[in-house]
Amino acid sequence: MVTLKINDQEVKVAEGTTVLEAAKQLGVNIPTLCNHPDLCVAGNCRVCVVEQKGARTLIAACAMPVSEGMDIHTNSLKVRNARKHIVELLLSEHRADCTKCYKNQKCELQTLANEYSFGEHIFLDLVEDHAYNIDRSSPSFLKDDSKCIRCQRCVRTCAQLQHVSAIAVANKGAHMKISSFHDRPMSHVVCTNCGQCVNRCPTGALTEKTYIDQVWDAIYDPDKHVVVQTAPAVRVALGEDLGYDPGERVTGKMVTALRQLGFDSVLDTDFTADLTIIEEGTELLTRLKKVLVEKDKNTALPMFTSCSPGWIKFIEHKYPHMLPNLSTCKSPQQMFGALAKTFYAQKRNIDPAKIVSVSIMPCTAKKYEADRPEMRSSGYKDIDFVLTTRELAVMIKQAGIDFRTLEPARYDSIMGSSTGAAVIFGATGGVMEAALRTAYELVTGKPVPFTNLNITPVRGMEGVKEATVKIEGTTEEWRFLEGAELKVAIAHGLVNANKVAKAVSTGKASYHFIEIMACPGGCIGGGGQPIPTNVEIRKKRMEAIYSEDMHMDLRKSHENPEVVAIYKEFLEKPNGHKSHELLHTHYIERESY
Amino acid sequence: MYHTGNLVKELAEKHGRKRESLMPILQDIVKKYNYLTDESMVEVATELDISAAEVYGTASFYTFLDTQERGKNVIRVCKTITCSMKGKNDIISTIEDILKIRVGETTPDKMFTLLETNCIGWCHKAPAMLINDMPYTDLTPETVIDVIKGYMRK
Known part of the structure; x- marks a missing residue:
């Protein structure tokens, strides 16, 4: 242990603790900007400078480990003056069009400016002298260099959490910028559109591309029938943007709010999550049969899940030779989109051309996914607009809805019923658990051998999880699987996905089924979720997801009555002709930069 | 390319x-x-x-790791203060005249690229320039013509 003084208060902390962390233990707030709890120390913005008695210069609290007898002052005149100048210097390179900015009142630089640098600016505004451009090429996000303060949170996010490094620091001095490969448009590089950088950008330099106005236009258009679907992870995080603590489940209130916003039908992505399990589970069992019984050399195992569009783009760029290992199932969002303009349109007797299909997602990559040219199997653009959790919160505020006082309501039908297996899709391990609940029962006629159906080995925040499920007591049809040990793996965050993909690619690991989610913690930690994010917040959202599951009447996808009905009335059978037409897709090899 | x-x-x-x-x-x-x-x-x-x-x-x-297409011979004229005071601008305009290109450009035959550089450490013999790795110092408009012509003949 190390003893030091911060603002004349003594504190004992473990060796290796930073001054910033030590101060936090005392309840002393040191402002930060480039620092982020998910990322390595950078120490480049200098906002957190503090005075160490006896040291010649001010030190960066985020980067300085404590040492015995340190005498730190966080609020001396020298510190205050330096901090003011640092914030002013950052502002001098920041295009501060705050009232027009998407991040207005959600900008960390603005908050600092509010605290330390109001009134006349003391340094020249350098932004107008710079040629800057706004990269609007991605359907998921904008990159506006004129608002970038080069804290490099995005660069660290892309490298450390996602192993993508679509962006890096380029040039030097006054010309230094965050750049893709040779400054190419973000739509033409290895970027997965996961939005983790957007979630961590302290300013308006990286923001989601918003479609709020387009959705309002559709809602107010009397000729349009606007359906909305909500992803599982949205209901456990939306509250954070509307004044609730992390981990609050707001499903019922959200449904009421969506109705009040004017959507014609409020439906649930969880319905197609259940459908995904039937399709994907069937696909897995079919692949196993082909490989184990028919010895078919053209069938690829292990099978990777395909729900996460960030992961899809990652594997298309980085491991194109493993595309046959991807499940051909579309994500629940896209299955929903394809069915909304076919099955739903027929049942409700609505011209599909008049349906506007909106989805609320914890994700920015979903905006990209909806834009993929193959996602038009209904004959129309299957999903018209994707909004993030954050954008929905904005709409609720714009409409003047007092969210706290709303009466909870239930989803509409059809395509609104779901099970607990679908809601856990929002957390890492959830798709695996849902798939196992159904596949095991399909093969053996008995529920998975875990208390309360909770398959705990696949849950939790570990980067890569592995589990083995022994299949016993198979029915006649699945006798070839008797005694087989199904080996599964789960990875979340592309840095972990890369580890698993590499191990599979080099033959170092043998699994049958692998679940990958591109974002840390799964969709609950998605790039479209409320800001800020850190591991504690993600854990709370995850607990909320599993609690939502426990509160559902049905907890196995194949028991969803609407899923049973849609096969009877429309799809005929899992992996059948109609399924392949509407619910399955293909993938594209992409460049390595 | x-x-x-x-x-x-x-x-x-x-x-x-x-x-x-x-x-x-x-x-x-x-x-x-x-x-x-x-x-x-x-x-x-x-x-x-x-x-x-x-x-x-x-x-x-790194300035010397170019990511733009460059000619066979890259001329880098020092633009820092001593060379500027000792007539760097005359050197540049002489080179521009003889090669028919401006600073930052490459000749159509891809033989020469003309650039400016920060200090190359030859202040005592300013104005100075580099052609590829070779420094040329104490330049005058007359001597620089000879140097360039030498490279043209190579």
């Missing part, structure tokens, strides 16, 4: 495939071809298993 063929692979064998091998590999490519093509940067990224944006980030930091 050029194609690196097996060069990047050979350089990766020579210097290794760790992150710290990046600089020597890029330097050796530039030694041979004068600049880095996008294709060569992507190849380096693949060999070292890092992202192409990282390779570009490193290359773009």
Whole structure:
């Protein structure tokens, strides 16, 4: 242990603790900007400078480990003056069009400016002298260099959490910028559109591309029938943007709010999550049969899940030779989109051309996914607009809805019923658990051998999880699987996905089924979720997801009555002709930069 | 434009495939071809298993690791204060006249690129310039013509 003084208060902390962390233990707030709890120390913005008695210069609290007898002052005149100048210097390179900015009142630089640098600016505004451009090429996000303060949170996010490094620091001095490969448009590089950088950008330099106005236009258009679907992870995080603590489940209130916003039908992505399990589970069992019984050399195992569009783009760029290992199932969002303009349109007797299909997602990559040219199997653009959790919160505020006082309501039908297996899709391990609940029962006629159906080995925040499920007591049809040990793996965050993909690619690991989610913690930690994010917040959202599951009447996808009905009335059978037409897709090899 | 063929692979064998091998590999490519093509940067990224944006980030930091097409002979006239005071502008306009290009440009025959550079450490013999790795000092408009003509004959 190390003893030091911060603002004349003594504190004992473990060796290796930073001054910033030590101060936090005392309840002393040191402002930060480039620092982020998910990322390595950078120490480049200098906002957190503090005075160490006896040291010649001010030190960066985020980067300085404590040492015995340190005498730190966080609020001396020298510190205050330096901090003011640092914030002013950052502002001098920041295009501060705050009232027009998407991040207005959600900008960390603005908050600092509010605290330390109001009134006349003391340094020249350098932004107008710079040629800057706004990269609007991605359907998921904008990159506006004129608002970038080069804290490099995005660069660290892309490298450390996602192993993508679509962006890096380029040039030097006054010309230094965050750049893709040779400054190419973000739509033409290895970027997965996961939005983790957007979630961590302290300013308006990286923001989601918003479609709020387009959705309002559709809602107010009397000729349009606007359906909305909500992803599982949205209901456990939306509250954070509307004044609730992390981990609050707001499903019922959200449904009421969506109705009040004017959507014609409020439906649930969880319905197609259940459908995904039937399709994907069937696909897995079919692949196993082909490989184990028919010895078919053209069938690829292990099978990777395909729900996460960030992961899809990652594997298309980085491991194109493993595309046959991807499940051909579309994500629940896209299955929903394809069915909304076919099955739903027929049942409700609505011209599909008049349906506007909106989805609320914890994700920015979903905006990209909806834009993929193959996602038009209904004959129309299957999903018209994707909004993030954050954008929905904005709409609720714009409409003047007092969210706290709303009466909870239930989803509409059809395509609104779901099970607990679908809601856990929002957390890492959830798709695996849902798939196992159904596949095991399909093969053996008995529920998975875990208390309360909770398959705990696949849950939790570990980067890569592995589990083995022994299949016993198979029915006649699945006798070839008797005694087989199904080996599964789960990875979340592309840095972990890369580890698993590499191990599979080099033959170092043998699994049958692998679940990958591109974002840390799964969709609950998605790039479209409320800001800020850190591991504690993600854990709370995850607990909320599993609690939502426990509160559902049905907890196995194949028991969803609407899923049973849609096969009877429309799809005929899992992996059948109609399924392949509407619910399955293909993938594209992409460049390595 | 050029194609690196097996060069990047050979350089990766020579210097290794760790992150710290990046600089020597890029330097050796530039030694041979004068600049880095996008294709060569992507190849380096693949060999070292890092992202192409990282390779570009490193290359773009260093003035002498060009990522724009350059001629066979790269002229870098020192623009720092001593050379400026000792007549750098006359040197530049002389070169511009003789090569019919402006600073930053390359001749259509790809023989010469004209650039300015920060201090190259020849202040005591200003004005100075580099052509490729060779320094030329105490320049006057007359001597610079001879130097350039010498390269034209090569």
